[in-house]
Amino acid sequence: MNIEQGIKELRGRGFVFQTVSDESGDLCVLVGTYGWPDCYDRLHIWGEDDAVAARMVPGFRPGSDDVLWSFEDGALGVIQALLDLPAPDQHGAPRLARRAPDGLWLPPSVARASARAG
Numbered sequence: 001m002n003i004e005q006g007i008k009e010l011r012g013r014g015f016v017f018q019t020v021s022d023e024s025g026d027l028c029v030l031v032g033t034y035g036w037p038d039c040y041d042r043l044h045i046w047g048e049d050d051a052v053a054a055r056m057v058p059g060f061r062p063g064s065d066d067v068l069w070s071f072e073d074g075a076l077g078v079i080q081a082l083l084d085l086p087a088p089d090q091h092g093a094p095r096l097a098r099r100a101p102d103g104l105w106l107p108p109s110v111a112r113a114s115a116r117a118g
Contacts, residue, residue: 001076001079001080002076003045003048003075003076003079006075006076006079006080006083007030007032007079009079009083010032010034010043010079010082010083013034013083014034015032015033015034015041015043016032016033016034017030017031017032018030018031019031028046029044029045029046030043030044030045031043031044031045032045036087036088037088038057038088039055039056039057039058039068039088040055040056040058041053041054041055041056041082041085042054042055042056043078043079043082045075045078047075048074048075048076049074049075050074050075051072051073051074051075051077051078051079052070052071052072052078053070053071053072053078053079053081053082054067054068054069054070054071055067055068055069055070055085055088055094056068057097066097066098066099067097067098067099068088068094068095068096068097069085069094
């Protein structure tokens with residue numbers, strides 16, 4: 001499987017994708033989401049070697065979501081991890097929610113660039 005095939009398979013499972021561009025219009029990140037009754041799955045792909053996914057429980061306030069599962073790797077590894085993740089009601093699905101790490105959606109490359117700019 002390659003990245004494009006993995007994205008097609010996620011789309012086939014109901015994921016919705018959108019692109020986010022920077023100020024100059026260049027593609028910055030591909031975001032995929034899928035909503036379950038009590039949680040949602042989210043995927044951010046910044047590049048072939050930089051991606052993260054998580055299953056989260058919505059919080060009452062914006063930014064207060066708790067994480068049931070997360071995985072960071074290259075795009076293909078993260079896509080495969082999402083494809084292998086059991087549905088929330090299936091045996092083996094993660095059930096213990098924890099606070100989202102501060103940098104969950106901030107890849108190390110962006111953190112380094114922000115530190116250099118500051």
